[in-house]
């Protein structure tokens with residue numbers, strides 16, 4: 417047996433309107449989305465034919481890239497941006513090596529952009545393997561980004577907020593990024609794909625091929641959830657071996673959606689950042705994990721407090737999470753040796769005034 421025995425649970429699946437205007441139907445749909453997250457931690461949306469084509473193109477580009485020699489792939493890294501290649505076994509969750517092979521796509525910012533010249537951490541061009549790969553990934557991110565925008569408006573309505581743009585106000589020029597993943601087949605040594613973790617932003621929108629291996633942890637009444645954004649409360653590795661975990665059965669032409677850390681922070685835990693993990697299967701598996709995020713300089717605040725000390729400066733959160741995740745990477749080394757955290761401190765001060 418290379419996968420856990422599981423009883424597939426059918427997830428709730430929604431069809432989204434092409435525009436979210438704040439009608440009664442939008443509010444009712446928003447409430448249903450919120451209720452699905454609160455009971456299951458995840459839901460599915462039907463992909464349109466255009467979204468499905470963009471998904472297929474991105475997965476195909478990923479398959480072609482992953483077949484190239486390791487030596488070549490390992491060259492696609494950048495010391496300015498966390499975009500680029502991560503070999504299988506290079507990334508760890510809670511101190512244990514993950515099996516995933518990854519190409520991370522962060523905002524692709526030209527070298528002559530003022531932010532790059534001013535040494536903003538994490539800002540720089542993406543080290544694309546080819547123009548075709550860049551086109552496929554950018555096309556996919558545009559398609560799901562537009563979906564993320566509508567989902568955030570529905571979420572605001574579903575939470576009963578008057579302003580449907582409560583979240584999208586933060587996401588103009590959002591720091592949306594993506595992990596393009598390949599999982600090798602399980603072998604005698606390991607079935608570990610990625611250890612239990614939460615992701616960092618507002619929404620996680622994911623596509624998977626037909627192989628399967630993703631598990632999510634639904635909200636559990638009475639269970640304390642860490643605030644992953646605080647140094648002492650990392651969710652990495654938490655609950656890994658304790659039930660309940662729901663197997664996410666691969667379904668053709670759907671995208672799965674769950675909340676990330678910033679959504680948990682802003683809603684005071686009304687929506688929890690969904691823990692998830694990946695087990696390896698008996699075949700290789702390809703997925704796309706897209707993260708819909710606030711702008712680098714956005715400041716997120718909880719819905720229910722006027723306390724000015726309660727905030728997350730998104731760029732600081734992103735930079736800290738990536739430095740924690742990739743302590744050995746050239747990008748982290750350059751932030752440290754050039755004192756770029758001081759630039760981040762300055763940006764945060766400016767964003768707060």
Ligand SMILES: O=C(O)CCC(=O)C(=O)O
Nearest residue numbers: 595597624630694703705
């Ligand atoms: O492969 C998947 O289904 C999920 C991947 C994931 O959790 C991640 O890249 O953060």
Ligand SMILES: [Fe+2]
Nearest residue numbers: 614615692705
């Ligand atoms: Fe994840």
